[in-house]
Amino acid sequence: MNQNVNIIYFSPTGNTKKIVQSIATGISDRVRTYDLTSPQSRLELEVTQFGREEIVIVGVPVYGGRMPSIVNESLEKFRGDKTLLIPVVTYGNRAYEDALLELSHLMGKNGFISIAAGAFLGEHSYTSKVATDRPNKEDLDIAVQYGQRVAKKILELDPLKIVSIEIPGQVPYKANMVMPVFVPLTSDACTACGVCAKVCPSGAINRVNFTEIDSEKCIRCTACTRICPEDAKFFKHESYDFIVKRLVDHFSEIQKEAEWFI
Numbered sequence: 001m002n003q004n005v006n007i008i009y010f011s012p013t014g015n016t017k018k019i020v021q022s023i024a025t026g027i028s029d030r031v032r033t034y035d036l037t038s039p040q041s042r043l044e045l046e047v048t049q050f051g052r053e054e055i056v057i058v059g060v061p062v063y064g065g066r067m068p069s070i071v072n073e074s075l076e077k078f079r080g081d082k083t084l085l086i087p088v089v090t091y092g093n094r095a096y097e098d099a100l101l102e103l104s105h106l107m108g109k110n111g112f113i114s115i116a117a118g119a120f121l122g123e124h125s126y127t128s129k130v131a132t133d134r135p136n137k138e139d140l141d142i143a144v145q146y147g148q149r150v151a152k153k154i155l156e157l158d159p160l161k162i163v164s165i166e167i168p169g170q171v172p173y174k175a176n177m178v179m180p181v182f183v184p185l186t187s188d189a190c191t192a193c194g195v196c197a198k199v200c201p202s203g204a205i206n207r208v209n210f211t212e213i214d215s216e217k218c219i220r221c222t223a224c225t226r227i228c229p230e231d232a233k234f235f236k237h238e239s240y241d242f243i244v245k246r247l248v249d250h251f252s253e254i255q256k257e258a259e260w261f262i
């Protein structure tokens with residue numbers, strides 16, 4: 001298609017970004033990006049209006065079966081006018097529960113109509129033993145093909161009969177996860193390069209003293225522990241170990257596949 005596709009995503013460890021970009025590639029080569037991962041990008045985001053003919057793909061990771069609440073306020077700044085929406089989530093092989101439906105509802109309130117939706121696998125932020133290396137090349141190829149199917153659907157749409165598709169999930173949504181309070185620790189290997197603070201999506205890492213973490217701001221997304229070139233940032237807490245053990249015990253053997261609704 002020679003129509004613009006707008007992609008909006010929040011993606012602390014990069015899985016959601018890859019999937020959303022691949023779907024967009026299947027639709028058009030004219031892509032406009034709204035990356036809401038950094039606190040600065042969300043702070044600077046202005047109210048953005050999309051027209052009727054526009055296509056928007058929005059992607060977030062699943063946190064506790066819900067969408068990450070940190071991004072809700074920013075997503076509310078996007079306004080549609082019966083704008084075509086493709087909501088997408090990535091999740092770490094446990095379950096996506098109500099996250100996809102919640103994302104579709106949140107955007108739907110502001111004038112977007114979900115004409116397709118997808119739930120994709122992404123290596124679990126907490127352990128590389130669950131959904132290892134997902135999304136892999138095959139996942140990304142599939143995402144491109146899903147994008148091509150959306151493009152076909154759009155060309156065939158009767159503008160007077162555009163309705164939202166059915167998306168799995170329940171209302172009321174699952175209760176928000178109550179996360180035990182643990183924050184990343186820093187070992188002596190830290191060279192104070194500051195890359196952790198740069199990628200922190202919640203601004204929780206002190207910009208001068210990188211070992212100081214604001215436990216109220218930290219969303220435990222693992223962006224910092226994954227990016228540290230010295231492996232100096234790490235989680236060590238009995239609750240964290242318990243979560244990882246549970247994930248590995250129950251979700252490491254059988255890997256799920258992407259689900260696509262159209």
Ligand SMILES: Cc1cc2nc3c(=O)[nH]c(=O)nc-3n(C[C@H](O)[C@H](O)[C@H](O)COP(=O)(O)O)c2cc1C
Nearest residue numbers: 011012013014015016061064065092094095122125
């Ligand atoms: C705080 C937190 C909660 C998570 N909750 C879930 C969950 O409920 N179900 C699941 O399958 N994966 C869960 N995950 C894994 C992420 O959804 C998955 O790794 C996702 O692909 C990360 O996306 P990103 O790379 O775009 O940040 C969770 C990860 C974090 C950090």
